[in-house]
Ligand code: 2GW
């Protein structure tokens with residue numbers, strides 16, 4: 173059975189939660205109204221998480237799409253930096269989805285880490301490249317991830333790891349606070365406001381960033397199926413949500429509360445002026461050259 177919201181069935185995961193120090197970061201929100209932790213630097217002892225997840229034999233599949241020009245522009249930096257910082261000490265497999273399999277850079281991988289390249293078609297509209305990730309991820313989970321991994325984490329490729337992105341980020345259902353919105357009032361959130369779209373919502377909890385989401389594979393399967401279905405229903409009705417898959421993701425997490433939230437330290441935009449809450453950058457947005465990347 174699927175288990176959403178803060179309600180860990182696993183006693184040991186509950187013990188991990190109890191090791192969090194919610195008072196360590198008094199200047200930021202460290203807990204949601206439904207009692208899911210929001211992970212900020214200083215709240216946790218990384219060694220406790222790493223030990224427990226080694227003991228549970230947790231394993232992680234990371235999915236990333238590098239279609240068209242994004243392969244050459246971002247993939248190498250993403251993967252080489254992930255090798256330095258992503259879930260060190262746990263078995264990790266990168267699933268790289270691309271239309272140019274033979275062009276995927278050859279990265280030297282650490283022990284218990286591997287890379288799989290899966291060929292996908294290049295959709296002509298970039299909005300579809302982004303949205304159809306939901307379908308492809310769901311299929312990959314059903315075909316093989318479910319047999320081999322505990323967790324799945326799905327990433328945008330236009331980013332670079334800069335610091336530890338470790339097992340403290342693992343959880344049943346994990347969402348990321350958007351760096352540009354975590355301090356803003358609700359009424360500025362860019363939810364889809366068109367009642368014709370399945371992503372339509374009036375109020376919500378937070379504005380989540382679709383650049384990272386994850387969780388136990390069962391939950392990510394449910395998330396990607398649900399978002400894909402809504403995307404296709406919108407297509408039938410000739411509407412498209414304001415921020416594409418991200419709008420549907422926000423709707424999903426509104427209806428199915430995540431069990432853990434990641435602070436913007438996990439996906440920071442260095443062009444933001446106010447760094448007062450940011451005690452570490454674990455992953456940062458890569459610079460974008462829209463003219464070169466989006467003229468297709
Ligand atoms: C996307 C937009 C314009 C032109 C090209 C692409 C593109 C995206 C592409 O040519 N090839 C490709 O592989 N992608 C993949 O889609 C890649 O993994 C990329 O990271 C992801 C999302 O596109 P991106 O990163 O350009 O969009 P952002 O950074 O504005 O992302 C947010 O909004 C998106 C929806 O508009 C998604 O929800 C995304 O997850 C959000 O972070």
Ligand code: MN
Nearest residue numbers: 328329330383
């Ligand atoms: Mn992106």
